Amino acid sequence: MIQFKNLSKSFRRASVLNGINLDIDLGERVALIGSNGAGKTTLIRCLLGEYDHQGDVRIDGLDPRRNRTAVLGAIGFVPQLPPPLKMPVGQLINFSAALCRTDPLRIHDIGKRLGLDVDGILTRQFVRLSGGMKQKLLIAIALGRDARVLVMDEPAANLDPEARKIFFDLLAERLDDATMIISSHRLDEVSSLVNRVIEMDTGRVVLDDKVADDAALTDRLACRIVLKRFEPAFAKAIDGWHLQSDEARMLWQGSIAGPDRLRFLGVLSRYTALISDMSLTEQHDV
Amino acid sequence: MNQLWLTAKLDIVESMRARWFQIYTLVFGGIVALLFIFGLTESRVLGFIGLSRLLVTYIQLTMAILPIFVLITTVRSLAGDREAGVFEYLLSLPVALNAWFWGKIIGRYLVVFAPVFLAMLGAVIWGSIDGIEIPWSMFAYYTGLLASMSLCFLGIGMLISVLARTTDMAQGAAFMIWLVLLLFLDLILLGVMIQGRIDPEIAVSLALINPLQVFRTAALAMFDPQLIVLGPAAYVIIDLFGASGFRAFALVYPALLGLGAAFLGYQLFRRGDLL
Numbered sequence: 001m002i003q004f005k006n007l008s009k010s011f012r013r014a015s016v017l018n019g020i021n022l023d024i025d026l027g028e029r030v031a032l033i034g035s036n037g038a039g040k041t042t043l044i045r046c047l048l049g050e051y052d053h054q055g056d057v058r059i060d061g062l063d064p065r066r067n068r069t070a071v072l073g074a075i076g077f078v079p080q081l082p083p084p085l086k087m088p089v090g091q092l093i094n095f096s097a098a099l100c101r102t103d104p105l106r107i108h109d110i111g112k113r114l115g116l117d118v119d120g121i122l123t124r125q126f127v128r129l130s131g132g133m134k135q136k137l138l139i140a141i142a143l144g145r146d147a148r149v150l151v152m153d154e155p156a157a158n159l160d161p162e163a164r165k166i167f168f169d170l171l172a173e174r175l176d177d178a179t180m181i182i183s184s185h186r187l188d189e190v191s192s193l194v195n196r197v198i199e200m201d202t203g204r205v206v207l208d209d210k211v212a213d214d215a216a217l218t219d220r221l222a223c224r225i226v227l228k229r230f231e232p233a234f235a236k237a238i239d240g241w242h243l244q245s246d247e248a249r250m251l252w253q254g255s256i257a258g259p260d261r262l263r264f265l266g267v268l269s270r271y272t273a274l275i276s277d278m279s280l281t282e283q284h285d286v
Numbered sequence: 287m288n289q290l291w292l293t294a295k296l297d298i299v300e301s302m303r304a305r306w307f308q309i310y311t312l313v314f315g316g317i318v319a320l321l322f323i324f325g326l327t328e329s330r331v332l333g334f335i336g337l338s339r340l341l342v343t344y345i346q347l348t349m350a351i352l353p354i355f356v357l358i359t360t361v362r363s364l365a366g367d368r369e370a371g372v373f374e375y376l377l378s379l380p381v382a383l384n385a386w387f388w389g390k391i392i393g394r395y396l397v398v399f400a401p402v403f404l405a406m407l408g409a410v411i412w413g414s415i416d417g418i419e420i421p422w423s424m425f426a427y428y429t430g431l432l433a434s435m436s437l438c439f440l441g442i443g444m445l446i447s448v449l450a451r452t453t454d455m456a457q458g459a460a461f462m463i464w465l466v467l468l469l470f471l472d473l474i475l476l477g478v479m480i481q482g483r484i485d486p487e488i489a490v491s492l493a494l495i496n497p498l499q500v501f502r503t504a505a506l507a508m509f510d511p512q513l514i515v516l517g518p519a520a521y522v523i524i525d526l527f528g529a530s531g532f533r534a535f536a537l538v539y540p541a542l543l544g545l546g547a548a549f550l551g552y553q554l555f556r557r558g559d560l561l
Contacts, residue, residue, distance in 0.1 A: 048378045050560045069289075072380035083375040086303040087296065098292055099379045125303065138375075151378075 001026045001179055002047070002149065006055035009042055009203075016042045018203040019055070024196075026148070029180040031190050034200035040183045041080065043200070044151055047181070048077060059149065073100065076147030080154040080183075082126075082134035089129070089137060090122035100145045107144035110170065111137055114163050131158040143170055150174065153183045168193060191266035221261060225252040225268075226277035234271050241267075255283065289381050293389025294396070296376075301397040306359045310398075313355075314405040317347055322412060337413040338421040338509070344409065345428050345505045348402055352432075353439045353498060354464045356398050360443030361456035364390075369453055373561050383556045391444060391548055399436040403429060424508055427533065431504055434541040438497045441544030445551035448558075467498045490522040497540040504536030 007020040017039050024030055032040050045051045049064030049071065057064060064071040085092060097104040111118040114136040121129065129137070135158040142150060150171070156164045171180065171193055182190045187197065199207035223243065227234070230249045241264065243254035256264050261280065268275065301307050321340050367373055377386065406428065410420055443460065450456035470493065484492075493499045503523065507513055511529045513520035527535050 045374070045561065050374065050377055052557065052559050069380045069382055072378060075378070077375070077378040079371060079375050079378070081371050083372040084370050085300070085372060085375075087299050091296070091299060095292055095296055096379060099289065099381050 001028075001060060002181075003056065003058040004043070004046075005058075007043070007046060007057060008054040009046060009051055016203050017046070017053070020203075020205060022198065022205065022208070024179060024181070026179055027176065028196050029175065029194045030182065030196045030198055031187055031194040032181055032183040032198050032200065033185070033187055037202075038200040039203040040200055041153060042203075044153055044181070044183060047151060048072065048075065074148045076142030076145060076150045078135075078138050078142045078152040078155045080157065082131070082138060085126040087126060088123050089118070089126055092126050092137070093118075093122075093141065096141045097144075102145035107140045110144045111140035113170065114140060114166055116140065132160060132163065135159055136163060139167060139170075143174070148178055150178050150180045150182075152181070154185070155182065156184075187262075187266060187269075191262040194262070197262070220255045220283045221258055222255050222279075222281040222283055223253065223264075224277075224279045225275060226250065227252070227274050228276040229274060231271070231274055234274055237267055237270065256280075258282075289385035290389045290392070293381060293386050294393035297390050297393030298397055301363070301394065304363065306363070307397060310355055310359065311401040313351060314348070314401045315408070317344060318405045318409045318412075322409070336418045336421075337409065338424055340409055340413075341406065341421065341424055341428055342505070342509060344406060345431065348432065349435070349498065349501050349505065352402060352435055353467070354461075356436060356439040357443045357446070357460040357464055358457060360394060360398075360440060361447045361450065361460045362453060364444070364447035365450055365453040365456040368561055377560050383560075384552070387444075387552045387555055391440065395436060395440055398440055399433055402432050402436070406432070427508060428505075430537045431501060434537050434544075435497070435501055438540035438544035441546070441548035441551070445547040445554075448551040448555045467496050470496045471499055471502065487522050494523070497543055500536045500540055504533060507533055507536075
């Protein structure tokens with residue numbers, strides 16, 4: 001589906017991507033993580049055909065620079081920073097819909113599901129919207145079409161918790177028919193969606209963890225968590241995982257499904273200050 | 287064609303909401319209004335009176351203002367859009383690069399040309415209402431000259447926008463080009479000729495490479511077909527082109543220069559980084 005072959009990119013003498021080799025198949029949902037300057041955004045821009053580069057980038061065998069219309073017609077993109085467009089929202093929707101050959105009403109519908117009063121802002125300049133409204137609209141434009149690849153650069157950064165939940169629900173609806181590349185600093189946020197984690201550092205892939213493949217090796221993981229102190233918020237967050245606690249509610253034990261390990265660790269990452277000890281042990285014989 | 291028109295329309299809407307366009311429109315509309323208010327149609331210079339006097343003054347002022355205005359606003363808005371992430375988003379949509387680039391040029395051209403033309407048209411309508419005789423041939427030629435001038439500097443502006451990576455660099459380069467063209471109007475060429483280092487024919491030919499000089503000379507040629515006010519340089523120009531030939535050259539050459547610059551800009555744009 002998506003292939004990066006010896007992809008390198010330099011700006012003057014500064015090397016930003018150094019020989020990236022990746023194959024991403026249809027249906028894979030990739031979390032692209034890494035610190036600032038790791039090369040995530042440059043990789044995405046190469047994928048979108050916006051940068052000249054060394055090596056090859058192919059989507060369904062097509063070069064995004066030479067076959068822009070065909071390739072980008074299948075990609076929905078949400079940028080990290082909303083562009084300061086002066087055009088009215090209605091025109092942006094119609095412009096995008098016309099180029100992507102989709103019905104503007106599909107974009108309206110997605111926007112409304114995200115809590116955006118689309119009809120009320122059609123004549124307002126895009127640049128005048130709040131950060132959250134801009135983000136919702138860009139997400140609506142990316143999802144309101146038949147995109148087979150969704151590329152999102154920190155997509156939930158400006159969303160309120162409710163909109164964030166709806167956004168992830170919307171993505172979950174596309175799990176079977178779209179490949180997703182989600183760049184994020186917060187792995188916990190996207191952990192429930194992704195089945196592959198690619199970490200970049202100084203222009204190289206330093207971790208390529210296919211969660212689904214590993215999860216297939218074992219069904220369940222024995223889990224043991226020891227707390228330094230108890231907080232009700234922890235109990236509430238862990239409630240759905242069916243772990244048993246002792247009377248003092250300081251020791252929690254149980255098992256979790258292998259494919260859910262990333263999501264589980266994502267939940268735990270919010271309570272690192274409370275945890276003094278924890279383990280996840282594969283149960284091969286179960 | 288649909289993508290081209292969509293991009294052009296997008297650029298028109300974006301430009302019309304920009305402050306520079308409002309100032310630009312106000313400047314040219316204001317010039318015409320001021321010329322009428324101060325009674326320029328009543329004054330007489332070199333035998334010119336009425337609307338032709340007003341049009342001569344208008345075209346001279348336009349030649350001073352339009353090039354730098356078009357250069358700076360074009361490079362500023364395009365380089366600024368690129369820096370602000372507008373290109374990153376809009377170029378992630380399935381639009382062909384040729385449709386994007388030429389669509390922007392078409393949109394921007396209409397936005398740049400419309401105010402200067404409409405201001406002149408407004409003068410003609412105002413003159414008609416006032417019962418002033420309308421010099422239609424002059425109006426038609428000056429319309430062509432303005433169209434050619436807009437295209438010339440828009441093309442150069444697009445080329446600079448592609449080459450310069452930042453807004454500051456783009457603005458600096460645009461200003462430098464305008465300054466060089468301005469200096470080569472008279473000052474440098476006159477200095478070189480006075481020192482006797484080059485033949486007058488070469489100096490005049492060099493001057494005619496400069497689109498600003500071409501416009502200025504063409505505007506003069508409308509009321510002085512033999513270009514007597516230019517002195518000996520007129521002999522070279524008239525010998526080379528003839529009076530009507532030069533007027534045609536003044537329309538075609540700058541337009542081709544602008545198109546050539548835009549075409550070069552497009553070739554560089556599609557081959558390099560788009561952002």
